[in-house]
Amino acid sequence: MAVRIEDVASLAGVSMKTVSRVLNNEPNVRAQTREKVQAAVAELNYKPHPSARSLAGHRSYLIALLYDNPSPSYLMEIQSGVLDACETHHYGMMLRPLNYSPASDAEFIHTVESLVVHGRPDGLILTPPITDHPTLGKRLAELNVPYACISPRDWSGCIGANLDEVHAASEMTAHLIALGHRRIAHITGHPDHGASGWRLQGYCDALQRAGLRFDPNLVVAGEFSFDSGISAARRLLDLKQPPTAIFSANDDMAAGVINAACERGMVVPRDLSVCGFDDTPMSHQIFPALTTVRQPAREMGCIAATQLLRALRNPESCEMVHVPYTLQLRKSTGPVPNHQKTP
Amino acid sequence: MAVRIEDVASLAGVSMKTVSRVLNNEPNVRAQTREKVQAAVAELNYKPHPSARSLAGHRSYLIALLYDNPSPSYLMEIQSGVLDACETHHYGMMLRPLNYSPASDAEFIHTVESLVVHGRPDGLILTPPITDHPTLGKRLAELNVPYACISPRDWSGCIGANLDEVHAASEMTAHLIALGHRRIAHITGHPDHGASGWRLQGYCDALQRAGLRFDPNLVVAGEFSFDSGISAARRLLDLKQPPTAIFSANDDMAAGVINAACERGMVVPRDLSVCGFDDTPMSHQIFPALTTVRQPAREMGCIAATQLLRALRNPESCEMVHVPYTLQLRKSTGPVPNHQKTP
DNA sequence: GCTCGGCATGGCAGCGCTGCCATGGCTGAT
DNA sequence: ATCAGCCATGGCAGCGCTGCCATGCCGAGC
Numbered sequence: 246m247a248v249r250i251e252d253v254a255s256l257a258g259v260s261m262k263t264v265s266r267v268l269n270n271e272p273n274v275r276a277q278t279r280e281k282v283q284a285a286v287a288e289l290n291y292k293p294h295p296s297a298r299s300l301a302g303h304r305s306y307l308i309a310l311l312y313d314n315p316s317p318s319y320l321m322e323i324q325s326g327v328l329d330a331c332e333t334h335h336y337g338m339m340l341r342p343l344n345y346s347p348a349s350d351a352e353f354i355h356t357v358e359s360l361v362v363h364g365r366p367d368g369l370i371l372t373p374p375i376t377d378h379p380t381l382g383k384r385l386a387e388l389n390v391p392y393a394c395i396s397p398r399d400w401s402g403c404i405g406a407n408l409d410e411v412h413a414a415s416e417m418t419a420h421l422i423a424l425g426h427r428r429i430a431h432i433t434g435h436p437d438h439g440a441s442g443w444r445l446q447g448y449c450d451a452l453q454r455a456g457l458r459f460d461p462n463l464v465v466a467g468e469f470s471f472d473s474g475i476s477a478a479r480r481l482l483d484l485k486q487p488p489t490a491i492f493s494a495n496d497d498m499a500a501g502v503i504n505a506a507c508e509r510g511m512v513v514p515r516d517l518s519v520c521g522f523d524d525t526p527m528s529h530q531i532f533p534a535l536t537t538v539r540q541p542a543r544e545m546g547c548i549a550a551t552q553l554l555r556a557l558r559n560p561e562s563c564e565m566v567h568v569p570y571t572l573q574l575r576k577s578t579g580p581v582p583n584h585q586k587t588p
Numbered sequence: 589m590a591v592r593i594e595d596v597a598s599l600a601g602v603s604m605k606t607v608s609r610v611l612n613n614e615p616n617v618r619a620q621t622r623e624k625v626q627a628a629v630a631e632l633n634y635k636p637h638p639s640a641r642s643l644a645g646h647r648s649y650l651i652a653l654l655y656d657n658p659s660p661s662y663l664m665e666i667q668s669g670v671l672d673a674c675e676t677h678h679y680g681m682m683l684r685p686l687n688y689s690p691a692s693d694a695e696f697i698h699t700v701e702s703l704v705v706h707g708r709p710d711g712l713i714l715t716p717p718i719t720d721h722p723t724l725g726k727r728l729a730e731l732n733v734p735y736a737c738i739s740p741r742d743w744s745g746c747i748g749a750n751l752d753e754v755h756a757a758s759e760m761t762a763h764l765i766a767l768g769h770r771r772i773a774h775i776t777g778h779p780d781h782g783a784s785g786w787r788l789q790g791y792c793d794a795l796q797r798a799g800l801r802f803d804p805n806l807v808v809a810g811e812f813s814f815d816s817g818i819s820a821a822r823r824l825l826d827l828k829q830p831p832t833a834i835f836s837a838n839d840d841m842a843a844g845v846i847n848a849a850c851e852r853g854m855v856v857p858r859d860l861s862v863c864g865f866d867d868t869p870m871s872h873q874i875f876p877a878l879t880t881v882r883q884p885a886r887e888m889g890c891i892a893a894t895q896l897l898r899a900l901r902n903p904e905s906c907e908m909v910h911v912p913y914t915l916q917l918r919k920s921t922g923p924v925p926n927h928q929k930t931p
Numbered sequence: 932g933c934t935c936g937g938c939a940t941g942g943c944a945g946c947g948c949t950g951c952c953a954t955g956g957c958t959g960a961t
Numbered sequence: 962a963t964c965a966g967c968c969a970t971g972g973c974a975g976c977g978c979t980g981c982c983a984t985g986c987c988g989a990g991c
Contacts, residue, residue: 602940602941603940603941603942604941604942605940605941605942605943606939606940606941609939609940615938616937616938616939616940617939617940618938618939618940621939621940640946642946643945643946643947643948644945644946645946646946
């Protein structure tokens, strides 16, 4: 049952050490020898014993995914992507749910430190909002623990994957403007998330580009949750001059907006256009199907993990990779109501 | 940085071996010695090196979670529960996404076998629909690989966690009957899932108990997806005598039903009552909020993992644990429409 | 008193692999 | 011709633990 490196070595007619070199892509092996070894590995269907490798090699061949569950579907996508990358690089993934709070700073840092000491991952993948912790990055650099970030607020000197959320949000807002909307509201996300700022920024950019006045009454604070979307929408719809379109910083809040509109007997998009951000599975299961921005989360997970894994060998060659977003135009946005049209 | 068992031993004034015994809860250590060792462990904040343990102990201290993503939110819950149990037992969890298909039997079994050989998990946790594979259980027993199941179709001789879905479905149907509905439809789930059969069974039971005739036209096959819910609903609403309530075997399909109803200008629950099963996060984000059955998935994951971990030490003491469900009565079900009432 | 069995503890090899160093052959500069 | 320096490969200790066996002690039974 258990094939060992010794068996491969004797089949290939070389030493264990040479097999080890081939397996770890180390240099200084003749091409011909390399092939012989690879053939033997394939023939015996050999896979190195992870624990033995780890014990002798002083690393765990494990990377840890740190998260504070913002949304199960998003996380599942990221996780699948990371898993894909781990698979191809013969690494394992460990999952670390954390309670993120930039407030109880010391405690949070301590939790991460003990995770690093005891779980011994070779590197970390940080997901939002953990990416935006004020001091974690610095501390990890001090501890010499490599890490990659997904959608960090500030990506200078940081590897991983991100997406031009400012442009995406601005394009989404432009879509509403193109439909004739002039009173466009925005519900912001949780202030701890970098995404909240970018999406607001994109909204402002698009207004400015179209020559529309920014109206502070039309920007309401949410916190990414469904309930916060409902209450924000109620406030907006109660305005003397309510908006004709609401761009919500994520899908959950957009669902809240649609809910609040339905409560009042409004029909979306006839009476109100609504759009979100993230393209969660829920977004096309609600009625009407939600116009939103899709980010390729799985791909981002895979890219971040790949960058991290590469950084473990050669820290120089790594970078922050920008991935493209896609506008998903569905049924929740439409032309501005007739009676509301301004010349 | 790295505390080793040797350090603990010398601090406690005993041999490495004795420390090892204490750490692994082995018998034949004096209570006093045990305490001394535990104190030393605590003082040094010692955690054994997983790879070294694994290499010397001939086991991996890892359990594998096998799944074929039915729904990200369900899976995320299960996963969190398993992680909880692993945490308390000092085990690790590895994730194994699989492509389930009872058709390509040999290939599936082979995939699982190579996973067992190469990943070396000490045990497996099977989630639906993998739990219902016709031959996997037998094969695992032959290979002597312990496993626990979550909601298996057939739980004889199997450990893990499940829920009385037949009763839950019957109670849900009874709720509709109590609201005055007489023409109640059911959309079934994917035939590969045990859940589909149970939920249909519960539906039938409730009808019978209420003395209502079972009408085969009111049972339509779905496959748990949103789209299959839409098309099933369309077929039902096209009937000469359409149902006044639709019980869908899961939430995604129920969302499809609501969508199809909205398309036709129907108002839920005024014109049609709809209910689902699973209590996904989406279920209270759609309008109207969905009446559904909540299963404590996280708890089930935790219980299944705990049973498995216990089975690793003592296979005798383990069982299939039944967990309670809860009806979530929300806004999508209501009294039967007036003009439809039958005396 | 002596033996015997069981309990508490210790000693040590070795799990399967990699890091480090040694070795020997070959190339190219002198 | 000589030798420094590099490349391809091998040898072996040892990573941190646990399994197995040895040891010594104590109390019960004869």
